[in-house]
Amino acid sequence: MKAFEATRYFFSKAAEQLDMSDELKEALLMPDREIQVQVTIRRDDGRLANFVGFRVQHDHARGPMKGGLRYHQEVDLDESRALASLMTWKTAVVNLPYGGAKGGIGVDPSQFSCNEIERMTRAFVDQIHDIVGPDTDIPAPDMGTDHQVMSWFRNQWEKYHGFNPAVITGKPVEEYGAKGREEATGRGVGTLTQKLIKRLGMTPDKTRVAIQGFGNVGSHAGKFLYEGQFPIVAVSDITGTYYNEDGLNIQKLLRHKLAHPKGLLEGFEGAEHLPLDALLKLDPVDVLIPAALGGVITEDNVDTIKAKVIVEAANGPVHPGADDVLNERGVTVLPDILANAGGVTVSYFEWVQNRQHYRWSLDRVRQELDHTMNEAFEDVWQMAGQHEVSLRTAAYMIGISRVRRASELAGLA
CATH class of the missing domain: 3.40.50.720 (NAD(P)-binding Rossmann-like Domain)
Structure with a gap:
């Protein structure tokens, strides 16, 4: 079973509990946009190397889309689609004002030098800079990427759009990142x-x-x-x-x-x-x-x-x-x-700090994280008990219900 099929399966089990029409289920499952781009760099030895980059933007009913940037040999459109969908339900479960996105490059980063990874990142930004931004789609670190990659991403994006550190999260603390993001x-x-x-x-x-x-x-x-x-x-x-x-x-x-x-x-x-x-x-x-x-x-x-x-x-x-x-x-x-929603939760805190031009202490970040995660856990635990379903189905029910409500309020029939 492919990754997106698995996500669809879990979604469908929860949707049955919510008595949703097939048309609405398809509307909520279908990504808003899927991008596949060519990423070409010159390697340290002078050879050209070509890679495929992806960005899937799943849903923006509850706010800007949010999701990781993954460098891994198994990155493809199906995986990006599945993980973008998961991000939509994840941000809704912990009640962040976001939708879901995901993407990356199909590459094994361990086979490339630091300079090659930097060139790869900048070439990828050149291809997708016009579809990401602090009010549209905000990437973050994921498998195979880290705060250094986020710093390169931000620097390249700002060459096109000007200063705005809120374009990406998971940045180094010295460059407007949030304390406590890596943990x-x-x-x-x-x-x-x-x-x-x-x-x-x-x-x-x-x-x-x-x-x-x-x-x-x-x-x-x-x-x-x-x-x-x-x-x-x-x-x-x-x-x-x-x-x-x-x-x-x-x-x-x-x-x-x-x-x-x-x-x-x-x-x-x-x-x-x-x-x-x-x-x-x-x-x-x-x-x-x-x-x-x-x-x-x-x-x-x-x-x-x-x-x-x-x-x-x-x-x-x-x-x-x-x-x-x-x-x-x-x-x-x-x-x-x-x-595992702690990462996107503190990414949200980083985005908020960037928008406010104000920095939180590590204690505040941890307190807000613990409060958000505990509140979400209570919602899911109560939903599971009320409907006699698994914690997974309960979490999906909460996430889907919140996205559905936002979509209906925005005018989705």
């Missing part, structure tokens, strides 16, 4: 994991956690939960799974990752080194946090998963068929459109 998604995952296990009658010190993907999101989530007395028994990255049944020392892990030339866990001592796919199958594990790529939990491997709770830190980590199996088994899944 935001992981902190949101940690905050809601704590809240969820409390609702389920579990206690932190007896809740064993495994985190698949120890990149930006996974490492910040792990740090937050470790400080909250959760035993993190396993983490993984591309070099394998690192397991300790008594709990890993996350501070030591972070220091090792920082010292590694490629920021990896390779060579870490104090843990058993297992194959990469071992993390999903570990037992005993109470909470599984997939924080890497989408589509990692499928109908083929869902029966090997022993966790009672899954918190989706990545976008779309659970296939629809696997999600149905998990629901039947009574596994609680906190969906991506709620669990």
Whole structure:
């Protein structure tokens, strides 16, 4: 099943609960605009290299569109379409005045120099600068991009349109970025994991956690939960799974990752080194946090998963068929459109600060983030209980209802 088909499946389950017509469902699912462009650069050795860039703008009923800029070899139109749609429901669930967008370049950034990535970014901006902006579509970091890429993007866009740092979020703090932006998604995952296990009658010190993907999101989530007395028994990255049944020392892990030339866990001592796919199958594990790529939990491997709770830190980590199996088994899944919304929430705070020409303190950013995420969690928890549906369906119901209402108020029949 392709990425957009999976998003459509989850959307349709929620739409059935809302008694929506087929025509309205299609109107809300269909993207406003899809752009595919050629990105050509000259490499450091003088050769020309050609790439394909994408930007999908899904919906603007609730405000400017918002979504990440991803550099990854699997970026294509279908993935961009699916993730843009997810952003629409995600921003609505946490009640931000945004719609959804997504895009990027189909490239493996690890195979290119810093100068080549800069040229690639600027060439991409040259192609799409007229369809993005602080009142239309505001990109942000995603897989394969970071605050440096955002800085290049902003600089190139301003060559066409003049000074306006609100064109993009996730910028360096020194260039009008928000404090706490890099930790935001992981902190949101940690905050809601704590809240969820409390609702389920579990206690932190007896809740064993495994985190698949120890990149930006996974490492910040792990740090937050470790400080909250959760035993993190396993983490993984591309070099394998690192397991300790008594709990890993996350501070030591972070220091090792920082010292590694490629920021990896390779060579870490104090843990058993297992194959990469071992993390999903570990037992005993109470909470599984997939924080890497989408589509990692499928109908083929869902029966090997022993966790009672899954918190989706990545976008779309659970296939629809696997999600149905998990629901039947009574596994609680906190969906991506709620669990990982911390990043877009602090991106909104950054955009607000840029528009106001005023900077918030880190304490204020964290307080506002925690308040927004907790409020959204309460809305979803109550909706799930009221309609006797999963947390995923409840989250989609809230997101779809808010977008539907905004569309109707704007004149959509």
